Amino acid sequence: MLNKNIIEEISKIKGETRGAVFHTDVQYILDKKGEKGLEELRKKLKDLGQGDIYSKEINSTGWYPLWWRVLSLLIIQDTFNWDEKEIFNMGISAPKHSFIVKTLLRYFISIEKTFEESAKYWEKHYTISKLEAPEINVKEKRLVLRLVDFKIHPILCVYFRGYFKSIAGLVVKTDKMTIKETKCPFSGDAYHEFVIEWE
Amino acid sequence: MAEEKEVFISRQIKEDLENLERYVEEFSKFLPLPVYTINPTGIIVDTNKAANDLTGYNEEVIIGKEIEFLFENKKLVREYLNQALENKIIKNREVILISYNKKRISVNISISIRKDDKDNIIGCFLAISDITKIKGFQEGLERKVEERTNDLEKAKTALTNMLEDTQEAKEKIEEEQNKTRAVLTSITDGLIVFDKDKRIALVNPDAEKKLKIKESDVLNKKIEEILNFPAINKLYEAIGQKIEWTGQKYELILEKPIRRFFDIFITPIASKEDVIGMVIIIHDITRDKEISRMKTEFVSIAAHQLRTPLSAVKWSLHMILDGDVGVISSEQVDFLQKAYQSNERMILLINDLLNISRIEEGRFIYSKKECSLEKIIKEIIDLSTGLSKERKIKLIFKKPEKQLPKIKIDKEKIQVVVQNLIDNGIRYNKIGGNVTISLKHDKLFIYVTIEDTGIGISDLQHNRIFDKFFRADNAVKADAEGTGLGLFISKNIIEAHEGKISFKSKKNKGTIFTFSLPIN
Numbered sequence: 238m239l240n241k242n243i244i245e246e247i248s249k250i251k252g253e254t255r256g257a258v259f260h261t262d263v264q265y266i267l268d269k270k271g272e273k274g275l276e277e278l279r280k281k282l283k284d285l286g287q288g289d290i291y292s293k294e295i296n297s298t299g300w301y302p303l304w305w306r307v308l309s310l311l312i313i314q315d316t317f318n319w320d321e322k323e324i325f326n327m328g329i330s331a332p333k334h335s336f337i338v339k340t341l342l343r344y345f346i347s348i349e350k351t352f353e354e355s356a357k358y359w360e361k362h363y364t365i366s367k368l369e370a371p372e373i374n375v376k377e378k379r380l381v382l383r384l385v386d387f388k389i390h391p392i393l394c395v396y397f398r399g400y401f402k403s404i405a406g407l408v409v410k411t412d413k414m415t416i417k418e419t420k421c422p423f424s425g426d427a428y429h430e431f432v433i434e435w436e
Numbered sequence: 437m438a439e440e441k442e443v444f445i446s447r448q449i450k451e452d453l454e455n456l457e458r459y460v461e462e463f464s465k466f467l468p469l470p471v472y473t474i475n476p477t478g479i480i481v482d483t484n485k486a487a488n489d490l491t492g493y494n495e496e497v498i499i500g501k502e503i504e505f506l507f508e509n510k511k512l513v514r515e516y517l518n519q520a521l522e523n524k525i526i527k528n529r530e531v532i533l534i535s536y537n538k539k540r541i542s543v544n545i546s547i548s549i550r551k552d553d554k555d556n557i558i559g560c561f562l563a564i565s566d567i568t569k570i571k572g573f574q575e576g577l578e579r580k581v582e583e584r585t586n587d588l589e590k591a592k593t594a595l596t597n598m599l600e601d602t603q604e605a606k607e608k609i610e611e612e613q614n615k616t617r618a619v620l621t622s623i624t625d626g627l628i629v630f631d632k633d634k635r636i637a638l639v640n641p642d643a644e645k646k647l648k649i650k651e652s653d654v655l656n657k658k659i660e661e662i663l664n665f666p667a668i669n670k671l672y673e674a675i676g677q678k679i680e681w682t683g684q685k686y687e688l689i690l691e692k693p694i695r696r697f698f699d700i701f702i703t704p705i706a707s708k709e710d711v712i713g714m715v716i717i718i719h720d721i722t723r724d725k726e727i728s729r730m731k732t733e734f735v736s737i738a739a740h741q742l743r744t745p746l747s748a749v750k751w752s753l754h755m756i757l758d759g760d761v762g763v764i765s766s767e768q769v770d771f772l773q774k775a776y777q778s779n780e781r782m783i784l785l786i787n788d789l790l791n792i793s794r795i796e797e798g799r800f801i802y803s804k805k806e807c808s809l810e811k812i813i814k815e816i817i818d819l820s821t822g823l824s825k826e827r828k829i830k831l832i833f834k835k836p837e838k839q840l841p842k843i844k845i846d847k848e849k850i851q852v853v854v855q856n857l858i859d860n861g862i863r864y865n866k867i868g869g870n871v872t873i874s875l876k877h878d879k880l881f882i883y884v885t886i887e888d889t890g891i892g893i894s895d896l897q898h899n900r901i902f903d904k905f906f907r908a909d910n911a912v913k914a915d916a917e918g919t920g921l922g923l924f925i926s927k928n929i930i931e932a933h934e935g936k937i938s939f940k941s942k943k944n945k946g947t948i949f950t951f952s953l954p955i956n
Contacts, residue, residue: 268496298453333499336457339482343550343558345475406500407481 239315244285247311250304250389252365257297257338259290261331262309266291268330270317281316297336300364307390314392321395328399332407337361348408349373352380363387378436380405384429388422394429401431411435470564473550476557478502478517490543490566492536503562508532508540520547520560533564542571626698626718629705634658634679637713646690646698646718647671666692671716674700679714688718696722728796736793739786746783753779781917788921791852792904795928804844804933809882809953810835812847813873816854820862824871829862834874840882841955849929850953853937854884856922857949861888863915864947881935881952888948893941901939902927910943926951 266274279289290305314324332338341361344354351358352370359368366387373380382401387393402416413436420430470487472480480501488494491506503517504510509531520526526547533541544565552558617638620627626643630636635658639651647667654662659679663669667690674688679702686700698718705713753776755761757769764772794800817833824831861871869889876883891910893901900906905920912918930937930951941947 268494296450296454297457298450330496333495336460339460340453342473342475342481343552345481346556346558347477403500407479408475408477410477410479410502 239281239285239311241285243311244287244308247304247307247390248302250302250307252303252363252389253300254303254306254364255297255337255362256295256299256301257335258306258331258362259295259301259309260297260336261334262313262327263291264334265327265330266313274317277316278312281312285312303363303365303389307392310392310396311390324392324395325399328396328401329403331396331400332403338404345407348375348380348405351404351408352382355382359384378409378411378434380433382431382433383420384431385427387429391421391423394418394421394423397429398431402433405433405435409435470566472498472503472506472562472564473559474503474517474562475559476521478504478514480505481559487564490535490541490564491533497536506533508534513545516545516547517560517562520549521557523549528565530567542567625720626716628716628718630659630679630714630716632712634714636662643718646696646720671700671718675702675716679716681714696720697725698722732793732796735789736797739790739793743783743786743790746779746786749779750776750783785919785921788919788925791925792921795925795932800849800928800932804846806842806844807847807850808840808842809845809850809884810840810875812851813854813875813884816851816858817873819855820858823859824862827862827865828867829865830868830870831858831862832870832872834872836875836877838877840875840877843882843953843955845933845953846929850933853926853929853951854886856926857886857951860922860949861886861890861947863918864888864911865890869946877955879955881954883950883952885948885950887946889946892943892945892947893939894943898939898941902937 263275266278270277275291279291282289282291287308290301290309295301310324310327313319313327317323341354341358344358345351352373355368355370359366367385369383369385371381371383384397398416398418402414405416406414414433415435416431416433418429419432420426420428422428464484467484468486470490471484472487473482475481480498480503483493483495483498488498491498493506498506504513507513513531516526516529526545528544528546530542530544533543535541544567546563546565547560548563549560550558620629620638621640623640624642626646627638627640628636628643629638635656636654637656639649639654643649644651647665649662649665649668654665654668659668659672663672670690671688674686676686681702681704684702686702688698688700690696690698697720699721701717701719703715703717704711705715753772756764757772757776791800814833817831820831858871858873865871865888870887871889872885872887874885874887876885891914893908894910897906897908901908902923904924906924907918907920927937930953933953935951935953937949937951939947939949
């Protein structure tokens, strides 16, 4: 149950993210729960003494506190009592609605090109940590992504699994693709490691 | 200072980006053309509102799908995509799009490749035009064209059939015409066929021969235009200078090269109720005339030759019966009287035959003199008294109230007529019957009526009563001695006087004969 203590805790998270992430959340909620769902979220934010992070005033390209990103996912999960699967699906959906992603479409030529530019891609979205692609093996149909210095909140692990899979899906033609988080700082690892494989 | 400038530039870039985002979003929402952004592998990476509206797939579903997912013929669309990625122009290619709710939509697709600043292909835009309405219109048009074509095909077939039928009918008509012509040309009577405008349409060989003309010279001409042919001129005169159906028989006589006689008939040619032409039939009666003449001549000669010995027999028998050559027994008298009567009948027959010969030769009426018809009738009544008494018939003469005018007649021949009619009234009467003779006149004619109370004439035989040698069935039974020539001769005599003879009769009730003679 999300409460002010938790909010106070997450508000300590440093770093910033693009407003586009809130827009993709809004889009997803509108798809699944409609305007009413969005109103519920706004009410809850208000009840918790928070500003409207789903406001139209939020610009896709604007920089906003990273902890708001965590707050958005937690309040959505809490309000609608969603499990990890739904958060994963939010990650899947996000790139499809993101203006920032659209600005980067020119890199979506191949999986190599897409993830060779992963660092640049990350920088477009976040002001902290970095994203690396230590292994891009088209032959083996395997991709390894590594997110370093990003121990923010476990809910983002779920969200990013969906997000990275969705990005990979935009450049790999396959009906069967899996993603696993093989390493995670919350499990004592030095970084997040996501392994994407396809057939 | 440099830091402030960097912050300023960064803010400017941010604002530009925000403006760009708004612009792209608004443009995407406004753009009526459905557009998909595709990466080089053929995966949809972006879409716009019009595309979502058309296909029913939202971004959530469609982004990440291969572009051919949207279309029925996936192979073809992939081929177009590959061609576009090879820099070929793909514009308005017709394909079928399958929408989210499985609706088949006819669309045209155009593909335009995207390149980065280094001229590398980074994907393409695929624009879709919904041509359902156009297609529907086109299909409707095609359907209409097809229907019209079918109609035209049917019409063509019908026309072809009609043409074939017409051709067949034409051939049949030609065949019929040829048959008709063959029949007409082989007819031994001359024929001149006129169309409804009275132009010559056919002249058969017999007519050509008789009239000394050639069909080719007179075809399509009116008879008035060819009067320069002498025979045609005579024909034209003979038919009263008009080609009309009067039911009349005309006589044509052509003198050259030999005198020939023709009966001319004019008959209409009718098709259903319409008269479509006329035909002049020229029937040669020269031979009939000659035979008739020879027959009449033969009868005349034979009758003359027979009359002389019959007269000699008559007078010889008369002398014997009168006892001039000695006394004869009553039995001999009886035989001789029968012979005398038979001889008398023979003389009467010979006289009738001679009269007929004269009638047919046109020399029967010799001399007309002014006579009193009343006196003639009285004389005949007096002569018939013996016979009437023998047959117990009462002869009644109703004299005219006013005196009759005298008329010019051949007395001898009119006597024959009156004698014939009174004789018939007596012979074909019943015992105790009457024969009433009456006279009257008007300004133009004297009318003589002989009325009997006898056996009458059957209705069926009325039209033959004036024919030569005709005797009614009941007349033959009543009197075996008649020749059947009396009424024929009488009719000819009256008509030769320009009078008329007629009768009214009812079987077993009696007969009334009336003849008229002109006063002047």
